[in-house]
Amino acid sequence: MASLAAARYGKDNVRVYKVHRDPATKVQTVTEMTVCCLLEGDVETSYTKADNSPVVATDTVKNTIYILAKQNPVNPPELFGAILAAHFPNKYSHIHAAHVSITVHRWTRMNVDGKPHPHSFLRDGAETRNVDVTFRRNEGFTITSKLAGLLVLKSTGSAFHGFHRDEFTTLKETWDRILSTEVDAAWTWKRYQTIGQVQSDANNFERAFDAARNTTLKIFAEDNSASVQATMYKMCEKILADVPGVEAVEYALPNKHYFEIDLSWHKGLKNTGKDAEVYAPQSGPNGLIKCRVVRKPASKL
Template sequence: MAELNYARYGKDNIRLFKVDRDAKAGTQTVTEMVVCVLLEGDIETSYTEADNSVVVATDTQKQTTYIMAKQNPINPPEVFGALLADHFVKTYSHIHGAHVKVTQHRWTRMIVDGKPHPHSFLRDSDEIRVVNVHAQDGGKGITIRSGIEKLLVLKSTGSAFYGFHRDVYTQLPETWDRILSTEVESGWTYKTFGTLPEVQSYAEKFNDTWKAAREITLNTFANESSPSVQNTMYKMCEQILAAVPAVEKVEYSLPNKHYFEIDLSWHKGLKNTGKDAEVYAPQSNPNGLIQCTVSRKGGKAKL
């Protein structure tokens, strides 16, 4: 005999673009995002007995997303994600959990003739803002994890790596000065929200938290004389927890983007290593991957 252990379904890659027009100010704001909705609950029979009566069609989920976007603000994405997730668990009695992922793309207002342009924008990086929301029925609340991904950073000095364990398998030399580059993937999880109105009351602080986490990441990366990626990312986590009382835990995943010196001494004794290094070969793989999760010790997060 067989039994169903896991069941969840939904609509992925719902592409959404919204223009907000401020007629009084004569400006427009644009937001582009990709939404994924996944539902779970009393849906087993759709798998085991071909009973589609329990299926909220994925097209319905898509159309609901568009309608909710028309009728409500979609910024900050945390509130829009919570609004969608809460809708599904409250509208359909047999749906007990809704997972909504929002990936917001970066559009930056153009500066033209020294002034912000009222309706023109540019994509200045591949960086994305990612939000994962899980709403449950029965008063279990709404959990929200926000984050930054694809934020590519590099500094040409101010990074070292030495004193690491060595054995017969170790070939890597120690270094007191190296190029440090990584593609930041960071996430922070808030204290569980009891209701949708509680999420909505926190709306302005979601953007403040995103800005603070991004600024802490960039400032720490740039200003610290880094002894290791491990220690640098831990300091980033500590600072975010200190800056935002509502955050329960912070995660980082930082791949090393290596730039190797090229020995050119074979050509007329040309010096290009150590203190003389100027020309490097960017590497694609293999690469180091460093991860950590840091949570509050003792006290709980506070909204």
């Protein structure tokens, strides 16, 4: 006997571009994003009985995204995600929850002759600012902000030694190595009950993203890293200390390897240890290190 245990549906890969034109300064600001919006509710019969009557069409979901983007601010993405997520349970009584994921693509204003250009932009990196928002009727909003695809590398200042060794271990200890990774960071906010509460924190969302990005870069660059694990924990600690509204921070950092190349076979050419200058970047396999750090509950008096 079969029973539908869970179901959600909606529209994915909705590309949205919005331009804001300031009539006073003639300066334009652009935002480009990719949106996914999935709905939950009393839609079981559409799966089990071929009854489409409860289905809010995915095309309707797509159109709603565009209309709400026209009628509301799309920045910060946490606020737009909350507006979009709340719309569907508020409009349709049989839809109980909405899940919105937003990827904001990077467009950076050009500097021309040393001055910011009023309407020209460049893609200066693959990193994205991402947001996941879930709204459930009578439960409020769960919001997670993310930084993804930020490529970083340092040529020294990283070590890895003292790790467990057994008969399966061939890795040599090192006190000086290249450290390279692609940052995937996420921070989950306190639960919000209303759009008004989310809106009142709009500036905090912006400050938190800047703080998380700056913390990631500063600690990565300055920490004399004993391991990826130790460095990422310091990043989590600092974000929790700097952003009171954040309840948990997560990092996923692949360890992208650069291997020394022994060139001694060619006329005794030295290229290992302290003489290493030419390396072979590896596409895989790679290490993958993750952690989730949560705020400790306040001590009871």
